[in-house]
Every structure is written in structure tokens, then in C-alpha cells.
Amino acid sequence: MANYNTSEFRKGLKVVIDNEPYLMVDMEFMKPGKGQAVYRTRLKNMLRGNVIDRNYRSGDSIDAAEVEEHAVQYLYNDSRNWFFMNSESFEQYSIDKEFLGDVHKWLKDGMNVEVTFWNGKPISVDAPKNVELKVEYTEPAARGNTATNVQKPAKLETGADVFVPAFINIGDVVKINTQTGEYLERVSKS
Amino acid sequence: MESHDFRPGASFESLRVRARILAQTRNFFAARGVLEVETPLLCEAGAVDQHLDPILARYHPPGSQRPLDRWLVTSSEHSMKRLLAAGSGPIYQISRAFRDGERGRLHNPEFTILEWYRPGWDHHQLMDEVEALVGEILRSAPGGPRIPEGRFDRWTYRQAFLDALGFDPHKVSASDLCRIAGLEGVPPLPGLEAEDRDAWLNLLLLARVEGTLGFDRPAFLLDYPPSQAALARVRLDDVPVAERFELYVYGVEIANGYHELCDPKEQEARFHEANRKRREMGKAQLPMDLRFLAALEAGLPPCAGVAVGLDRVAMLALGSSTIDDVIAFPIDRA
Secondary structure (H helix, E strand, C coil), X not given: CCEEEHHHCCCCCEEEECCEEEEEEXXXXXXCCCCCCXXXXXXXXXXXXXXXXXXXXXXXXXEECCEEEEEEEEEEECCCEEEEEECCCCCEEEEEHHHHHHHHHHCCCCCEEEEEEECCEEEEEECCCEEEEEEEEECCCCCCCCCCCCEEEEEECCCCEXXXXXXXXXXXXXXXXXXXXXXXXXXXXX | CXXXXXXXXXXXXXXXXXXXXXXXXXHHHHHCCCEECCCCCXXXXXXXXXXXXXXXXXXXXXXXXXXXXXXXXXXXXXHHHHHHHCCCCCEEEEXXXXXXXXXXXXXXXXXXXXXXXXECCCHHHHHHXXXXXXXXXXXXXXXXXXXXXXXXXXXXXXXXXXXXXCCCCCCCCHHXXXXXXXXXCCCCCCCCCCCCHHHHHHHHHHHHHHHHCCCCCCEEEEEECHHHCCCECEEECCCEEEEEEEEEECCEEEEEEEEECCCHHHHHHHHHHHHHHHHHCCCCCCCCCHHHHHHHXXXXXXXXXXXXXXXXHHHHHCCCCCHHHHCCCCHHHC
16 A cells, blocks of 8 residues: 655655544644654544644655545435435435535535545545525515625525525525535526 | 746745845854854764654765665754864854655744754753844844833743642653643643643643743743653752753744753763664664764763744744744745
8 A cells, every 4th residue: 555654754644554544634844953853744534524743753654545536416315315416427426415415415416526436435525615595585575675694594596595685585596505504695586 | 828926925025025035044043153164964864862863864875776774953953062072162053954754834844953062051041042033033034023111021831830730740640741731721632641741741731831931921841850851951859850951932943952961971871762662662773873972971061051943033023923924935845
């Protein structure tokens, strides 16, 4: 298996520790004037998201994680499994809803997403940073209330619950930041 | 054609800050009657230290096919002590030093070191002078850190550990240190032996103590465990301590000084011990600097000496967080 030596350590490196893939999110070379050099690293578990700290000495190495990212298209779901297709190889994958976490609520049929594979197994799905989705239900727009800082709940076509400004109506298409779940703007009116 | 970026990594503002620090330093020593000297960067032998790796260069004497090994200095300490032993009086030098394998936010393998020696002084007198110079440089830097008026702090190694971690570093065993590191959540180093006391102390110093030093005002850390004496004298208090100090500003180590060891036998023994530890670590053996040992034999006057990392001083003066901001061409673009 390929591995990385301390001299190759840098942010963004994908490595295997205790049989799980980790992303190096921080790395610092530390050396006291009269002491041993220490590579202080912070690593994020790519399966579970928890962060750990690890120290290494010059010359130590860590196994490289065979991680690949593919652009895939979201096809459909049977409410347990979400199905995707590799846009180049047409290979299909299913991913458990539990595993998808919050991402599933932004996915619309035909949407292109990035899936990360480790040893051929999908381990994470990244929704696009912003998505445009139709409002399926929200209370009617309050007449005369044009203030944009007053927000009301809305359900989107994918089932996601978000907050939108008071002037948004059923059938409007809105742009949402998938990282924060925040409304960004109205794309089109119903 | 491949495009090569020729431009410096540092801004011209930071190069001006560097230049100003060099000028301030020279004025400071001129006013105090300390002689500026220059000593070789290429030497037949240099420091023998467990954790310092010199860079090897090859020199061909005229007409020779066979190169001679020459080492780039890790500091100019040996040559400067030879001058002191020969009767130079107080001297300072601004030069480059080279250390293999050192690269990071605070490290470039080639760096600028200010080193000076004061015959007849002890490390406390020298700390006063370091304080005067560093205080002057940092307080006059427009974008520099806030350095309150008044004296820098002086913390013994013992007090700093007591304050940050609640134990006396001179009195705990290696296995206790290992346990404390675990309780503190400090990740161990793979392969670090449970009985390597200094390595555990260093790990705790890096992880939990350094980050507390020099934030209210710059702080000297002094009186190290004798096992970390390097080239410092050892004094017998209730426990033996090395008369060595380091200066921290906002958690960054910028100086290392000693009340200098003058005993040639002790010095030679420490070099042999360092080489023995290097062998254990699988590192190359380094040649003994016999001219340096001869200088100690002839008599190094009692003195105190210090080395200051000028790149880091410039970094602090600029309010920067990485050394690359103050080096025109760091190693990756040298």
C-alpha cells in the first residue's frame, strides 16, 4: 500500500488510521531549539466526521487512503436507499439514507453530485453548494408585508424544511445554501 | 515553456522591516562596544547534537579530484568561542545558519541568526541585554505586537510547568510524564519510549506550556533540566539545573542562551553522549570539532552567549504568523 512520509504531510492528504480513512485538516512542523521535531496533525474521520489529533516524528509514515471522487447523477430513492449513476461509466450505486445524513434532503432527480469512494465503496456525498428547489408548501404570502427580514417556514419539493421570506409563494423556485440551509434568493415566481 | 515564478514570496514592506532590524541591531552593538565578526559557514566540524542535523557540502581544494567534507554551520557558536578563547572580548555576528530537515511555519532550513557573547557576564546579565535589544526592535515596529513597557517575565522551567500543568518537571519520572500526557490529551509520538524523560518533557512543553508563554509580555524560560543543558553550565540548587534560557514572544521561541560551559572534558563528554544517542536513533555520527575543544582547553573566558532567530523577530515585528512572510526566497522558491 502506498504511504506518505512526514516530508509529504500537508493539508488535504487522505490517509488510513486504524483501518479508517482520514483527511488531514491541519499540519504543523514543530521543533524546539534543542529538542526533537514533532509533526502535529489534526485529522478528520471521513466516515464519521470526528476529529483527532496525532503527533508524528520526522521519518514516520502513514498509509495513504485510496480515495477517489466521482461526479455522479442522483437518480431516485426508495426511501431507504438513494440511487446514483456514474455519468461516465453509467455504473449505479445505492447509498443508505442513514449514511447520507442531511445531504439527502437537497437531492432532486437528475442533480449532479460529488461522491467520494474509499476502496471502491461510497463514503460521502457532497451536494452542490447551492441548490434551486421548488416550494411545495408555505403559508400564503402576507399581503403588504414586503419586509425581507420576516421569515416563515416552507417545505421544498425534496421534503427539506427551510425558512423563506414572507413574500415567497407555493410554486416559487428558491436558491438555498446546502451548507447552512439558508435561503439565498428567489430564482423564479410561480 | 514552463513558467517559473521569479518573484519574492515576501513583500517589500517586510524586506524593509528586516533591513531596519539589521540596522538597529548593528547600532545597538556599536553603541555598546561589541565587535561585529564574521566566521565561516563551511567548517570541518560543527555542533554534535542529538536533534540538530547539519547539511553536508563538498569542497575541492585547487587541483584536487577528491572532495573534502565540509559542514554548513548549524550556528556560529564554535568559531565565535574560538575567537573568545583567543582574547577577542565581547563579539556579535549576524550570519546564516543551516539545519537539515527543518521546514514549517516557523522554520526554513537556511535562516538568519544573531549571536553574541559577553565575557564575564552570567545569563541573567545577558537576559537584560536581550530584553533591551528585542524590546527596542519590537516596540519601534509600526505593525508589531503590543509589548508593554517594563521588564520581560522570567519563569523558571519549574514554575512554567507548575503553572501550566501543576507538576514539578525536575521531580517526576518518565512514566509519570507519559501518564500526565495521556490525562492532558496530548497525543503520544509513535515509537516514543516510555522512559525517554526529555522527549516527554519536550512534548508537554510544545503542547501545553509554550502556548502560554510571552502573551502578557515577552517571557524568558530559564533553568532547564541538566539533561537539556546542551552547551550551558549546570548549577546545583536543590536539584541541578542548566543555566540556559529561551525567550518567548506570543508563544514563539526567538532566542536560546547559556551561561557558557567552559570545561573541555565535560564538553567532549556531552558530544560523545550526543553521538551515542544519534547512533541509537539511526542517525549519522558527526565529527568532533577538535579546534573548538582545543579552544576550551586553552581557556574560554567565563561568559554568557545567546542566539536569536532574526527571521522570527522580523515576523513578530511585522505581526505575521509565518516565517515565509519575511524571507524573500524560502527554500521552496530558493
